[in-house]
Amino acid sequence: MIRNRKIDKKFSRYTMFFIAMGIIFSAIISRLFYLQVIMGEEFKKKSTQKNYKNVSKAAPRGxxxxxxxxxxxxxxQSYTLMFTExxxxxxxxxxxxDKVFKKLDKKGVAMVDEFAIAIDSSKEPKAEFNFKDTDNENRRWMELRFKKDRGIQSIAIKKLYPGKDEKDLSEEQLKNVDEELLNVSAEECLNELLKEYDLLDKDExxxxEKRRLLVVLDAVKMQSYSGYKPVAIANNLSKEVAFIFEQLQPDLPGVSVETQPMRYYPNGDLGSAFLGYTSKIDSWQQEKYEEKGCDVSSDSVGKAGIxxxxxxxxxxxxxxxxxxVNKQGRKVKTLGEVEAYPGKNIQLTIDKSLQKxxxxxxxxxxxxxxxxGRVNDVDSTNATRGAAVFMDIKTGKILALASRPGYDPNMFIGGSLSAEDSEKYFNPDLEKMGKEYIESRGLTSIPGVLSENEVATMSYEDKVNTMLNRMFxxxxxIDGxxxxxxxxxxxxxxxxxxxxTFTLIPPGSIFKPLTSIAGLEEGVITPYTSVYDDGKYxxxxxxxxxxxxxxxxxxxSHGDTDVRKALEVSCNYFFYDVADRLFAKGGENSSGLNYLAKYAWKFGLGVEPGSNTKPSTGIEIAENFGQVYNYESSKNRFADEYINHVVNYLQTGTNSINTERHYKDIDITKKNETGTDKEKEAIKKINEKKTALVDDIKEEMKKEKKVKEEDILxxxxxxxxDLIESSDELRAKKYSDKDIENMAVAINYSIGDAIANRISGANAYDASIGQGMNYFTPLQLANYMATLVNGGNRYEMHLVDSIIDPVTGEKTEIEPKLLEHIDLTEEYVNAxxxxxxxxxxxxxxxxxxxxHGFPISTGAKSGSxxxxxxxxxxxxxTSYATFLGFVPLDDPQIVSCIVVFDGGHGGNVGYVARAVYEQYFRDEILSTNPGYEFKYPDSRENSSKNQTNENTNDNLNKENTDGNDNN
Known part of the structure; x- marks a missing residue:
């Protein structure tokens, strides 16, 4: 009996053990079954989302x-410090x-900062908007987009339409919201965002410092709309700084160092006029680039130029x-890859040595x-901006194109534009700069901006402020x-x-060769026609x-003058006479006034109104295109000019003829539509009446003949x-019928003045010497001279010589394009x-x-x-200094056009042309004159030394005269 009890006891222990183990293993197996079978797909999906990512790889730009x-x-390839949330x-x-910023500051590395609210710490910290654009409409658009993207619009909606959502608002109400949104200050926006990110009350x-944190947080939020992507904290890190952050990664969750292709301009500001720069996509262009497959939150695109x-x-x-990726968002390994295909290379017609x-x-x-400073009648102290164009006369290829001052495109790379540079370039303090300019030059004592009476009677401070408000x-x-x-x-x-490419200036005397060819080809003068210079014309x-x-x-007086002497000494009298002869040949009417224009259009100096001719030189970058004086275009110009006279007369109660016909003043200029909805509507109604009046006056001014007074008045x-009745303010002035009659008389006088002056041959006189309504770009002027001296072939101007695939080597060459051939008489061109x-x-x-002493025969015309x-x-x-030349004389190869704002006389800027000619013909000059003294050393000598080593990052990341020309 005892033995059986032992056996039962043993059996009971083992049974309990196996039962317990069975329960445990059953639970484990059940749990595994649930996780791997029942929930397997769900967890697999989550696991994949967490650990595996597809990221785009930027292509190296051509x-x-x-x-x-x-x-x-x-x-x-550049080192970039990234943050992944x-x-x-x-x-x-x-x-x-805190750790990242301390290291960046210690190494002098700027962080990526595209945030549009800056802190002005000059007095007390103050938030201000800092949009990187000088165009007012663009700035307005950028401000609205910035606020809407960050939810600030809700503030404006809550204020104007409590209890409503954006979807509930009409189009008109949304416009009102936009206007209210523009009234939300930078400080209000900043506080709203600091509150959103729990930074507002961080008093430490x-x-x-709060703004600096906000820059990163805001970038994370903006990029989150396009899925997984880290944001850049700093670009262009040196190897040393990159290595430091690599070592610190375990202590910096979410921070990593990556390499990526970065745009680099090894010559600084050289060629910035035609190169342009790359930068983040502007907010108003996002839809355009989204359609092209760009990531608008991070991609950079070309801005301006090539x-x-x-x-x-x-x-x-x-x-x-x-x-x-691991739990910190850092890449662990690459699972698969599709290589990026580099952009194509653009080879320009520009010669770098000439450009320098x-x-x-x-x-x-x-x-x-x-x-x-001031020399006789010219004060050139403000000669701070200018342009130069050099072109191959026989092909239209541009060899050098300079616009000064320039800028370094590198400062935009990766959002690294400093706050100081942003302020300097896009939001300069014109109030401070303007006052300094006015006072340093003593302008308050010179009538012009101020009337003679204001100069004599106003206090100095009032004169400065008045000039500031008129000049700047x-x-x-912008409301408020x-x-x-x-x-x-x-x-x-x-x-x-x-x-x-954009400056439209009166050419001055460099237009005179065009007047010469028109007079010669039309037969009103010959190469031997002599005109006596009588002084006044x-x-x-x-x-x-x-x-x-x-x-x-x-x-x-220049005495007896033919076309050769007239060009040599720039005799205005001779060219007035050529214009008068053309006017007479045309019947002293619009046909006579258009003779100069007829020739100018052939040379690319404008296009005939109403024609299908594209107003362009053909250059591949953005340009303006000026117009020569012509009768049709002058209708608008005279109407615009004389409507300003009407405004002045009506504001002063006077007219252009009869000083005794006075009346109460009236203002017919449009006012800004601001205030409450009711006030805006009232101003809008008045503006419509003013517009109707002004438009009608201008239409009368454009007519061929003046309408009879009994019909006009x-x-x-x-x-x-109608205008007076639309305004409470005007009705309160109680205009009499006599007042209104005399206003109409003043308008009628100005209409007559506009028409009489428009049909006057004096317009052709002004045009003949490059003044009046002639306005062209340096590009147009260079092309006109090239066409004149190359036998009448006007080529399309171009900067791009070929396009090259860097992988296959395939090269597409851009051939010269002849736009027009002009049959010119060789004898006349030679004269x-x-x-x-x-x-x-x-x-x-x-x-x-x-x-003086230049060894190659050349020709040129200077202007003022x-x-x-x-x-x-x-x-x-003061006057623009203009210079237009070509070299050599017998077989012209290069044409040059130089313009310096406030340079005075064109002879002052011919040195620029000579310097480039010397470089172009350097070898030829040295072959005949080894001891020739060049103005500048050979710019080809060190060109190879200045090229970047594209296989390293170290080169990218530096730790951190009198002239006598007149019109």
């Missing part, structure tokens, strides 16, 4: 090369960023990489003019604006404005103020009455060339100053074109 293969722009990195974000941080015009060719095709000389010579010439007025298109001003008279240089109009420059300055009186040669090499020649006859002295400005 190179931009000069004609000889020298690099202007390239892509190199994960559960772990979010928890330790503040402490992580300064406002600047970078913009050839964006689709340069950008290449993105690759894709499948990667495994052109920019250096232009800078030196402007610096010399600034240092001279507040931008009234008290800071942003406009440079109305183009006083200060604008580095991002391409003076070579009053053959047809006794009150015409034009006279030869030698008469104005010395009461002298009743119509104008009715329009004036003009002889006159232009004299202008350079004879002692009396107006372009001779810069070319007035900026603003009545105001330029009081603005501290």
């Amino acid at each position: 190179k931009i090369l000069d004609k000889n293969g020298e690099v202007f722009a390239t892509s190199i 994960t559960t772990e990195s979010k928890k330790s974000f503040l402490t992580t960023m 941080y300064t406002l600047e 970078e913009s015009s050839f964006e689709d060719i340069l950008k290449g095709t993105k690759g894709q990489e499948s990667i495994e 000389i052109a920019e250096k010579a232009l800078d030196d010439t402007m610096a010399n003019l600034q240092s001279k 007025p507040l931008n009234d298109s 604006n008290t800071k942003i001003r406009e440079d109305s008279y183009d006083i200060f240089p604008k580095p991002f404005y391409n003076y070579a 009053n053959k047809r109009y006794s009150d015409y103020p034009g006279a030869c420059w030698i008469y104005n300055t010395q009461h002298g 009743p119509k104008m009186q009715n329009l004036l009455k 003009i060339k002889e006159g232009l040669q004299r202008a350079v090499f004879n002692d009396e020649g107006t372009a001779a100053t810069a070319f 074109s007035t900026f603003n006859q009545n105001k330029q002295d009081s603005l501290g400005r």
Whole structure:
């Protein structure tokens, strides 16, 4: 019995053990079955999402090369500090960023900062918007987009339409929301965002430090809309700094170092006028680039110049990489990869050695003019901006194109534009700069901007402030604006404005060869026709103020003058006479006034109104295109000019003829539609009446003949009455019928003035010497001279010589394109060339100053074109200095056009042309004259030394004259 009890006891222990084990294993197996079978797909999906990512790989951007293969722009591998938001990195974000920022500051590395709210710490910390654009409409659009993307719109909706959502609002209500949204200050926006990210009450941080944290957080949020992507904290890290952060990665959750292709411009600002730059996609262009497959949150695209015009060719095709990441979001390994295909290379027609000389010579010439100050009638202290164009006469290929001052495109790479540079280039303090400019030049004592009475009676402070508001007025298109001003008279240089392709200036005397060829080809003069210079030109109009420059300055005369001498000494009188003869040949009407235009259009100086001709030189980058004086275009110009006279007369209660017909003043200029909805509607109604009046007046001014007074006066009186009745303010002035009648009379007088002056031959006189309504770009002027001296072939101007596939080597060459051939009489062209040669090499020649001792025969015309006859002295400005030349004389190869704002006389800037000619013909000059002294050393000698080593990052990451020309 005892033995059986032992057996039962043993059996019981083992049984319990196996039962327990069975239960445990059953539970494990059940759980495994649930996890792997029942929930397997779900967990597999989550696991894949967490650990495996597909990321795009940027394609190296194509190179931009000069004609000889020298690099202007390239892509190199750069170290970039990235931040990836994960559960772990979010928890330790503040402490992580504290460490990151301390290291960046210690090494002097700037962080990527595309955030549009800056902190002005000059007095007390203050938030201000800082949008990187100088165009007011673009800035407005960017501000609205910035606020809407960040949910600030809800503030405006809550204020205007409580309880409603955006989807509930009408189109008109949404417009009201936009206007209200623009009233939300930068400080309000910043506080709203700081509150959203729980930074507002972090008193241990300064406002600047809070903003710095916000830059990263905001970038994470903006990028989150397009899926998994880290954000860049800093670009262009040196190897040393990159290695430091690699070592610190275990202590910096979410922070990693990556390499990626980065745009690089090894020559700094050289060629910035035609290169452009790359930067993040602007908010108003996001839809456009999304359609092209771009990632608008991170991709960079070309802005301006070749970078913009050839964006689709340069950008290449993105690759894709499948990667495994750890819980901190860092890549563990690559699982698969599709290589990116690099963009194609653009080879330009530009010669880098000539470009260097052109920019250096232009800078030196402007610096010399600034240092001279006032010499006789010219004050060139503001000669701070200019342009130079050099072109192959026989092909239209541009060899050098300079716009000064320039800018370094590298400063935009990867969002690294500093706050200081952003402020300097895109939001300059024109109030401070304007006051300094006015006071340093003593402009308050010069009538022009101020009336003589204001100069005599106002206090100094009032004069300064009045001039400031007239020269640099507040931008009234921005509601409530008290800071942003406009440079109305183009006083200060604008580095991002391409003076070579966009500047429209009166050419001055460099237009005279065109007048010469028109007169010769039309037969109103021959190469031997002699005209006696009588000083004042009053053959047809006794009150015409034009006279030869030698008469104005010395009461002298050029005596008997033919076309060769006229070009040599720049005799205005001779060209007035050519214009008068053309006017007479055309019947002293619009046909006679259009003779100069008929020839100018052939040479690319404008296009005939109403024709299908494209107004372009053909250049591949953005340009303006100016127009020569012509009768049809002058209708609008005279209407615009004389409507301003009408405004002034009506505001002062006067008219242009009868000083006794006075009346109560009235303002017919439109006002900004601001205020409450009711106030806006009232102003809008008044503006419509004013617009109707102004449009009707201008239409009368454009008519071929003046309408009878008995028809004009009743119509104008009715329009004036309608305007007065639409305004409580105007009705309160209690205008009498006599007041309204005299207003109509004043308008009628101005209509008559506009028509009489429009049909006057004096317009052709002004045009004949390059003044009046002639406005062209340096590009147009260079092409016109090339066409004249190459036998009448006008080529399309172009910068791109070929497009090259860097992988296959396939090369697509751009052939010269002939736009038009003009049949020119060789004898006439030779006479003009002889006159232009004299202008350079004879002692009396107006372009001779810069070319003494130059060993190659050349021809040129210099000019001095007035900026603003009545105001330029009081603005501290003077005439444009213009120079147009070609070389060599017998077989012209290069044409040059130089323009310096406020340079005074064209002879002052011929040095730029000479310097480039010397470089172009250097070998030829040395072969005949080994001891020749060049202005600048050979810019080809060190070109190879200046090229970047594209296989390293170290090169990218540096730790951190008197002239005598007149019109």
